[in-house]
Amino acid sequence: MPEPSRESSLEDRKRDAARAGLNLSDERVAELMGRFDEVDATLAAIRGIDVKAFEPHAVFAPRPAGD
Amino acid sequence: MPDNDLAYASIDELAPRIESGDLSPVDLTQASLDRIEALEPQLNAFLEVFSEGALAQAREAEAEISSGGYKGPMHGITVALKDLIDVEGTVTTGGSTILKDNMATSDATITRLLKEAGAIIIGKAALVEFAMGATGMNPHYGASHNPWNLERICCGSSMGSASAVAGGLAVTAIGSDTGGSIRMPAAVTGTAGLKPTYGRVSRAGVLDLSWSCDHVGPMTRTVADCAHMMNAISGRDSRDPASADQPVPDFTSGLKQGLQGVRVGVPLDFFYDDIDPEIETAVRAGITLMEREGAIVREISMPWVSQGRKINVGVNRPEAVSVHEEWLARYPEQYSIEVRARLEAASYIPATEYIRAQRARRWFIEKMTEATRDVDVLVTPTVPIQTPTIEECIVHPDGNLIAPATNLLGIFTGVFDTTGEPSLSLNCGFTEDGMPIGMMISGKPFDEVTVLRAGAGFEAAAGLLDRRPPIA
Numbered sequence: 001m002p003e004p005s006r007e008s009s010l011e012d013r014k015r016d017a018a019r020a021g022l023n024l025s026d027e028r029v030a031e032l033m034g035r036f037d038e039v040d041a042t043l044a045a046i047r048g049i050d051v052k053a054f055e056p057h058a059v060f061a062p063r064p065a066g067d
Numbered sequence: 068m069p070d071n072d073l074a075y076a077s078i079d080e081l082a083p084r085i086e087s088g089d090l091s092p093v094d095l096t097q098a099s100l101d102r103i104e105a106l107e108p109q110l111n112a113f114l115e116v117f118s119e120g121a122l123a124q125a126r127e128a129e130a131e132i133s134s135g136g137y138k139g140p141m142h143g144i145t146v147a148l149k150d151l152i153d154v155e156g157t158v159t160t161g162g163s164t165i166l167k168d169n170m171a172t173s174d175a176t177i178t179r180l181l182k183e184a185g186a187i188i189i190g191k192a193a194l195v196e197f198a199m200g201a202t203g204m205n206p207h208y209g210a211s212h213n214p215w216n217l218e219r220i221c222c223g224s225s226m227g228s229a230s231a232v233a234g235g236l237a238v239t240a241i242g243s244d245t246g247g248s249i250r251m252p253a254a255v256t257g258t259a260g261l262k263p264t265y266g267r268v269s270r271a272g273v274l275d276l277s278w279s280c281d282h283v284g285p286m287t288r289t290v291a292d293c294a295h296m297m298n299a300i301s302g303r304d305s306r307d308p309a310s311a312d313q314p315v316p317d318f319t320s321g322l323k324q325g326l327q328g329v330r331v332g333v334p335l336d337f338f339y340d341d342i343d344p345e346i347e348t349a350v351r352a353g354i355t356l357m358e359r360e361g362a363i364v365r366e367i368s369m370p371w372v373s374q375g376r377k378i379n380v381g382v383n384r385p386e387a388v389s390v391h392e393e394w395l396a397r398y399p400e401q402y403s404i405e406v407r408a409r410l411e412a413a414s415y416i417p418a419t420e421y422i423r424a425q426r427a428r429r430w431f432i433e434k435m436t437e438a439t440r441d442v443d444v445l446v447t448p449t450v451p452i453q454t455p456t457i458e459e460c461i462v463h464p465d466g467n468l469i470a471p472a473t474n475l476l477g478i479f480t481g482v483f484d485t486t487g488e489p490s491l492s493l494n495c496g497f498t499e500d501g502m503p504i505g506m507m508i509s510g511k512p513f514d515e516v517t518v519l520r521a522g523a524g525f526e527a528a529a530g531l532l533d534r535r536p537p538i539a
Contacts, residue, residue: 013415016414016415017411017414017415019415020388020392020414020415021392021395021396021414022395022396022399022411022414023396024411028411031408031468032408032411032412032468034468035408035409035411035412035468035469036412036415038412038474039384039412039413039415039416042377042380042381043381043416043420043423043424045374045377046377046378046381046420046423046424046427047420047423049374049427049430049431050430051423051427051429053430054426054427054429054430054433055426055429056422056425056426056428056429
């Protein structure tokens with residue numbers, strides 16, 4: 001079974017999922033706690049990048065080299 | 068040519084024969100259909116085969132060619148389309164049961180372009196549910212089996228496309244790549260797969276997974292065949308809001324130029340850390356061969372590069388949740404265990420984190436641009452581990468929700484979905500137990516010509532194309 005979340009409670013996660021429109025049972029959230037942690041780890045790694053100088057480009061378009 | 072040779076012939080070998088009338092598109096199509104009938108029970112590469120439609124297209128191609136209307140190298144060539152690409156009047160399932168009745172009312176742009184080039188659409192290739200997964204498993208329709216070893220996965224998500232091409236069931240295929248789904252399957256099946264520059268090939272009429280990371284591209288047995296397909300499918304398309312307005316070159320123009328003077332960068336970081344020793348040996352041998360053929364090889368420090376895959380995930384997961392928002396709320400039980408778990412676990416990611424990932428993406432692109440300023444291509448392994456068995460990738464409701472290989476397979480490929488740069492996987496050798504090893508050649512935005520040149524130069528020097536899977 002997945003490991004319990006290190007960072008958040010089951011209730012926190014259930015509330016987060018509900019905010020996203022998903023009605024997950026306690027059992028389902030418990031199953032997913034390890035997956036939540038993995039997502040957290042990815043987000044934490046990105047949080048370590050200094051992005052102050054960069055704008056988001058939701059519709060992203062690369063440019064030719066030298067452009 | 069015996070049927071087995073026909074099944075493994077390249078476009079370069081087939082096209083002159085088709086143009087001259089020596090080989091009928093009908094015979095080539097029938098050969099593909101015969102292979103499908105014989106081998107599909109073992110490979111499970113297709114979700115639907117268009118037997119009658121393909122033969123009708125082939126007869127039309129034959130008539131056009133015999134009356135002087137030869138259209139070019141794709142004319143009469145069989146193509147398998149990943150089943151997230153619309154073909155008018157047929158169902159696009161996306162590998163899901165939710166879309167089992169999703170009838171396409173028009174062709175995707177890429178389908179239309181292939182038809183206009185005279186290609187024969189042979190069928191819809193199997194894929195991971197909604198293209199969301201690296202292992203090539205699909206609990207609804209079954210895994211595709213690897214022609215090199217039927218117990219091994221084809222990787223995902225374009226597993227049917229890879230299985231069909233490697234097994235000689237179709238001359239070519241189309242796949243899609245959001246975190247590596249063209250290149251991982253190409254690597255483990257000994258085929259060539261090109262993720263073009265983001266915006267180079269239209270996504271119109273292709274099911275979305277992640278708008279800003281989705282790429283569509285060719286999967287073939289040779290690098291040159293990728294180039295021929297790119298000539299047919301590339302270009303600006305007003306139906307795709309991210310389509311690039313860039314000049315379209317002749318993608319075959321560099322194929323015969325060899326490796327002399329090509330500047331090859333080899334990352335010092337990440338790509339060669341903790342990878343399977345046989346894979347490292349094969350890729351480094353490949354780089355040595357490229358140098359012997361005239362490439363200028365230099366090592367490049369990029370200690371930040373491991374962030375590329377994390378940014379890829381940080382962007383594509385929230386986009387995927389947005390794509391699936393309604394279905395996930397209404398039909399959660401129709402998703403497979405693994406895909407549902409990944410979507411549900413990503414559902415809580417706040418908007419600020421998504422925006423941060425997109426900002427980090429610009430940071431990453433600038434770092435990559437600066438680090439690769441003095442090279443033409445980067446050469447790396449495609450995947451870090453040997454090809455898992457299908458058994459190892461089955462997930463159970465009371466066990467791991469995600470197969471262990473899922474998070475490992477795409478760690479290198481995802482870097483170039485973050486940058487949007489063109490990235491090719493091709494075969495560079497074999498493991499001791501006979502499984503193909505993939506090498507990845509990645510280049511500058513919109514410079515597929517150099518990537519293909521480097522790939523073709525390596526392929527010619529390596530001489531690996533004659534080796535065929537046991538299923539052949």
